Amino acid sequence: MRRYRDHALKMDREDPLSHLRDNFYLQAHKIYLEGNSLGLLNKQAEARILESIQEWKDLGIDGWLSARSPWFWLAEKVGTKMAKLVGAKSGEVIATGGTTQNIHTLFSAFYRPDERRRKIVADILSFPSDLYAIKSIIKLKGGDPEKDLVLVQSKNEKHLAESDFIDHLADDVVIVWISPVLYQSGQLLDIADIAREAQSQGVLVGLDCSHSAGVVPHTLHENNIDFATWCGYKYLNGGPGSTGFLFVHEKHQDQEPGLQGWFGYKKRQQFAMHPSFDHEPGAAGWQTSTPNILSLAALDGSLDLLNEVGIEVIRKKSLLLTDFLMECVQNMLLPAHKDLKIVTPADSARRGGHVSLQHPAARLISLALNARGVVVDHRPPDVIRMAPSALYSSFQDVYNALEILKVIMDDGNLEQYDRGVKWVP
Ligand SMILES: Cc1ncc(COP(=O)(O)O)c(C=O)c1O
Numbered sequence: 084m085r086r087y088r089d090h091a092l093k094m095d096r097e098d099p100l101s102h103l104r105d106n107f108y109l110q111a112h113k114i115y116l117e118g119n120s121l122g123l124l125n126k127q128a129e130a131r132i133l134e135s136i137q138e139w140k141d142l143g144i145d146g147w148l149s150a151r152s153p154w155f156w157l158a159e160k161v162g163t164k165m166a167k168l169v170g171a172k173s174g175e176v177i178a179t180g181g182t183t184q185n186i187h188t189l190f191s192a193f194y195r196p197d198e199r200r201r202k203i204v205a206d207i208l209s210f211p212s213d214l215y216a217i218k219s220i221i222k223l224k225g226g227d228p229e230k231d232l233v234l235v236q237s238k239n240e241k242h243l244a245e246s247d248f249i250d251h252l253a254d255d256v257v258i259v260w261i262s263p264v265l266y267q268s269g270q271l272l273d274i275a276d277i278a279r280e281a282q283s284q285g286v287l288v289g290l291d292c293s294h295s296a297g298v299v300p301h302t303l304h305e306n307n308i309d310f311a312t313w314c315g316y317k318y319l320n321g322g323p324g325s326t327g328f329l330f331v332h333e334k335h336q337d338q339e340p341g342l343q344g345w346f347g348y349k350k351r352q353q354f355a356m357h358p359s360f361d362h363e364p365g366a367a368g369w370q371t372s373t374p375n376i377l378s379l380a381a382l383d384g385s386l387d388l389l390n391e392v393g394i395e396v397i398r399k400k401s402l403l404l405t406d407f408l409m410e411c412v413q414n415m416l417l418p419a420h421k422d423l424k425i426v427t428p429a430d431s432a433r434r435g436g437h438v439s440l441q442h443p444a445a446r447l448i449s450l451a452l453n454a455r456g457v458v459v460d461h462r463p464p465d466v467i468r469m470a471p472s473a474l475y476s477s478f479q480d481v482y483n484a485l486e487i488l489k490v491i492m493d494d495g496n497l498e499q500y501d502r503g504v505k506w507v508p
Contacts, residue, residue, distance in 0.1 A: 094478035107475040118472035122320030164386040170302035174365035185312035186216040191341025199398030206235040206262040241268040264294035264435030269427040321382040335436035344371025399474035437470035447497035
């Protein structure tokens with residue numbers, strides 16, 4: 084134990100990003116390991132929100148064109164900042180909607196089933212909302228989700244193999260939908276391999292990057308990914324219910340959006356108020372409604388911080404944190420607790436930004452951790468997720484959290500933490 088505590092101290096002393104912690108509002112007496120669910124507020128985001136409120140006070144409607152960052156172009160500006168973090172060109176990313184909403188928007192245009200091609204390949208471990216959206220789109224387009232949605236299965240309910248996606252590609256598939264990092268296990272998939280094979284078979288590739296954007300480098304443009312979306316409130320620290328992002332590859336810049344609205348209209352002619360729709364080329368044309376400026380302001384500030392650090396540096400520290408977390412679990416907990424397992428791959432090339440532990444009493448263990456100030460989450464039935472953030476977590480946070488977990492597990496009296504709130508399995 085002492086060895087790991089000393090190692091944490093040494094890693095913190097040598098951490099070139101340790102000063103960034105002061106930019107974040109960390110809760111007193113808590114260890115926050117939920118950066119993959121809701122990133123914490125940072126001072127850059129706060130300053131931009133406050134600035135926008137002041138501009139609203141001072142300028143009223145003139146803020147659309149006269150704010151320091153005119154609101155009319157803020158979604159595009161934030162999209163450009165985001166593009167750098169995911170290996171995209173600036174016109175390929177727009178800040179808009181939410182992830183589920185963006186899946187509807189993207190599939191409305193890219194899912195064009197015909198007699199020959201009508202299937203969508205996704206996987207059983209996808210975030211459920213993705214599957215709800217995809218099934219509803221199949222129905223809206225006159226299909227039957229039972230036949231038209233092919234779900235890649237998992238051999239162990241936690242992991243997937245790229246070859247399983249590739250094996251399902253065929254000339255009757257329209258789209259393959261993949262999450263580069265699986266929300267439950269934190270497994271990172273090799274998207275480039277699947278994308279190459281899909282493209283050779285004329286299958287479009289769509290991604291849900293919610294658990295990878297801002298923590299894992301992407302090469303969306305270079306990999307020829309057709310379209311993607313992700314949340315703004317996780318590793319991007321855009322705040323609760325933050326505006327999300329939508330990516331459409333440059334090769335589709337003339338593709339007419341399926342769901343159309345006036346904020347996707349040719350930007351410079353939007354206020355001509357023409358009755359028929361003519362979209363702005365690129366991702367901007369996929370907007371529909373007036374953007375939420377306060378939410379975009381938070382992202383505008385927060386993305387400055389991420390870009391200042393750079394995604395490669397973020398990834399490097401994130402892996403050091405999760406390596407250390409897994410090593411501590413391996414040595415401090417697993418020998419005495421045979422029911423506890425690490426489900427996140429040990430190989431760093433296969434790991435996203437969080438670590439998932441599996442235990443039959445995962446729900447109670449996560450309640451116990453929360454009761455003792457370690458903020459983690461439980462994903463039914465048996466997973467506890469821990470996500471140290473490269474921008475605001477320390478190695479001591481990780482060590483201290485695991486020391487608390489050890490006390491909880493060694494004590495074993497978990498029922499005392501049951502607050503009677505149960506998710507129905
Ligand atoms: C992987 C993934 N996809 C989609 C969503 C849904 O996002 P939204 O509520 O923004 O639609 C989430 C939410 O946590 C998620 O983790």
